[in-house]
Amino acid sequence: MAMYSRSGRPRPQSGGFELAAWYFMRLSGVALFVLALTHFSLQHFLSDPKDQTASWIFNEAWNSLLRRGADWLMLIIVMIHGALGMRTVTLDYLKGGKRIFAMSILWLVTAVVLAMGTIVVFTVTMPGA
DSSP states (O other): OOSOOTTSSOOOSSOHHHHHHHHHHHHHHHHHHHHHHHHHHHHHTSSOGGGOOHHHHHHTGGGSHHHHHHHHHHHHHHHHHHHHHHHHHHHHHOOHHHHHHHHHHHHHHHHHHHHHHHHHHHHOOOTTO
């Protein structure tokens, strides 16, 4: 590891997956900030929250491929960002078999939530439509 850093975890010197994950965490944090503000602006400034019902979501918001794509992108980035953050915590605090078990559960839960979210974003339509 590199020397002490005031900005969180220091940049890995070895390269490979650790360096890619380190860069991803920084870039995805910025991307999530932008995506969350965009989502919030679309939901609360461009659309009146008092009109937002389940049918509005299906008929208006998710009728746009762009809106569905943005929501799916946010889901993907959030899940990978969260999984890599939990991976860092797991590597810091667990050793041996507990670490292997926790990492297996982490990646399994991440994959299941990603799959479920992807199915919802791309296949859900208004009931009765």
